[in-house]
Amino acid sequence: MFSLDENEKRMGEKMANTKYILEARGITKTFPGVKALDHVDFQLKKGEIHALVGENGAGKSTFSKILAGIFPPTEGEIFLNGKKVQINHPLQAIGLGIGMVYQERNLVPFFNAVENIFLNQEVTSHAIFLRQDLMKKKVIELMQEIGMDFELDKPVGDLGPSKQQMVEILRVMLLQPEIIIFDEPTSSLTKNEALMLFKLLNRLKEKVGIIFISHRLDEIFQISDRITVLRDGKKIGTHHTDHVDQKTVINMMVAREIKDLYPKASVPIGEAVLEGKNIHCGKLHNINFRVHKGEIVGLYGMVGSGRTELAETIFGLRKMKAGEVIFKGKSIQPKSPRVMIEEGLYLIPEDRRTQGLNLEMNVGENLSLAHLDRVCSGFFLSKEKERKNAQEAVDKFDIRVTSIGQIVSNLSGGNQQKVVIGKWLAERSAALIMDEATNGVDVGAKREIYQIMAELVKAGVGIIFISSDLLELTGMCDRIYVMNEGTITAEFAREQFSQQAILQYAIKDKGDMQERGAATI
Amino acid sequence: MNKNKRFRMEGFFSKYGILVGLLLLIIFFSLKAPRFLSVTNAISLLRQISILSLLSTGLTFCMILNEFDLSIGEMCGLSGVLVTSLLLAGYSQIAAVLLVLFIGVIFGLLNGLIVTKVRISSFIVTLAMSTIILGFNYFITRGKPIYGQFPAGFIALGRGDLLSIPVPVIIALVFLTLGIIFTKKTKYGRYMYAIGGNIIAARYSGIATDRYRILGLVLSQFCAAMGGIVLASRLGSGQPTAGSGYLMNCFATVFLGTAIFGERIPNLLGTFVGVVIMGVLNNGLTMIAVPYYYEYIIQGAVLIGAVALTRIQAKS
Incomplete structure (x- = not known):
């Protein structure tokens, strides 16, 4: 084989x-x-x-x-x-x-595309004077050659991630590489943008x-x-x-051998644990949703559709303009993450390195950070309790560490993500929002994360599962909401899951949708 | 094998290099000035550094949070002239001291609220605040020192002894010890370190980040106010410009502290070692009669050197 x-x-x-x-x-x-x-x-x-x-x-x-x-x-x-x-x-x-397009962007945000592409390769006259016109011409040639098109005069910081990537590609192309x-x-691109990139790659x-x-x-x-x-x-x-x-x-x-990547357990669905009614916040409008006990509800949408904003609003990171959040049967004002965590709503944020972890702190300190009361004896922190708390999480989630004292920046992506999850699950939550929790994580760790989700719903937790991976959403969810341009445009029950249909609602442009009216399938 | 050994030596120097440096300084000064290594001088050295220690302790709280407080020097000066003025105006000693500490807290709150609610960097806010505080100082003093007869209790704060240990040293050590316990042993200290390390992750963890940032800025002003009171007591007068010089040295001590023990982040024990180093330098240089202007040059060089050291450590 x-x-x-x-x-x-x-x-x-x-x-x-x-x-x-x-x-x-x-x-x-x-x-x-x-x-x-x-x-x-x-x-x-x-x-x-x-x-x-x-x-x-x-x-x-x-x-x-x-x-x-x-x-x-x-x-x-x-x-x-x-x-x-x-x-x-x-x-x-x-x-x-040999040219390399790195995962991270290496652009000067307030320079425009041409300035970035020619950075350190500037075309000059009399050795010092910049020839912006010549450079721009060259870039346009390059773009035509590979069939690209976007605004060259805007600062790249104002461009979306896919355009920024094109700038990076052009920068590499300028050097006429063979490889x-x-x-x-594609890690920062939407499905659509990725498709465009693939077209480009096929030409390249x-x-x-x-x-x-x-x-x-x-x-x-x-x-x-x-x-x-x-x-x-x-x-x-x-x-x-x-x-x-x-x-x-x-x-x-x-x-x-991974026989079944998605360990979907059949769990009885209980009463509603988290509901949103008519939520408005920033670009979010008219959002209605509910999550029941024991249910995994997917939230699908392109980057920029408002998925993360919705998660952050419910979690108290953004101020809600109008609407109501009902949690465990009572109306609640999501004022701050602290309030929501105390109530039992947790968020596993999108970016583990900047939002989920303190990279310079060790595994034990990260695991206890959201629940320091649990590892205190009276006024003081108890190292012993902290060690025990961390050991439990390390065992439970099979986090591979050399010791509890290992600095988390030295862990692999998958293990870092498990620390983020472990951080939130030290205490029993009623509902959990997972924002791209399997992003940048290897297949083995992904499966372990799914397993953790399956165990959580068995214990009656309701989960909102935000993901750009339709395969994992259709594999793990009981229902899926589709978001598009700041609102929920469709809802699918498990029997109705179809990757094509879900994708269609996520990328359809808004005018088109209003004509037909938001569909509830 | 050999390589391994070398590696360990490097590790030793990056961890304890500063302590070795301190030891060398002490040896150097003892050879040059025999009186340097005497009990009397040791005690007077401790007395000298007690005020710097108080201010540096406060600044360390801030820097743990990754915030700056550039207004501690002027707060130290203001609280000195305030406490002396209040005493001369007939306030009781306790009332005068508490009132000045309270004013320190108010300025800290002001710094903290502007930094967190208006979202201006603490560097700018406290820089501006230092000028405002200096303005209040001159409003009270018109730039002239405040002299007078002060009660014995107040004077004891800076000049007294308790069991032959200078009272200011005791005050500084109490602040330091409480600070170490607070930052290293309680959850609040952990929160402060978490915020300094990654404020976004801290907020997502449900930590009330604004509250702790305000707390840090309040603590630094509180410590600076205390330092000013002790300083005025030691000088026996309220000197309008007495506090200004402390700011730079405070930064030097905190950075020296981050380079020590390989901690790489601000910590109070390290800061205290930094304070001792600055004290030994000043005391020793004075003893071997180096002209005062060299002291400034050396102090500046120490600050840059300390920061450079943390960068070198971060690389390795």
């Missing part, structure tokens, strides 16, 4: 082959105490999109950083068009024609070879020509995308 394609096997035995624009052999990278990469072979052809997949910590980022010259490999050789090269510095990688590495390019690949790193298997199957799976720093195999299915790839990624 893990055998290489015949073709690859033959090639691997030969000497450097010019058929590949990039060939990496036996790449090994050791950091103090960790072997991040272990003799990884990899080949990239011109005109292909080669996906690199693996759980968090599998070595994808390390591999791409070696190619981009962030650090050199401990062992191994890299060939470009059959010629052996050394890449010791990012500038060297650029010189060799472009995309590190999680006529000229270059593309290495595509992503967590989202759906996308990988949609866009890639070949898939290489890494696990624990080792290459597990390379397959033509047409020759494998998602389940095979998942199994290669996680070693253990």
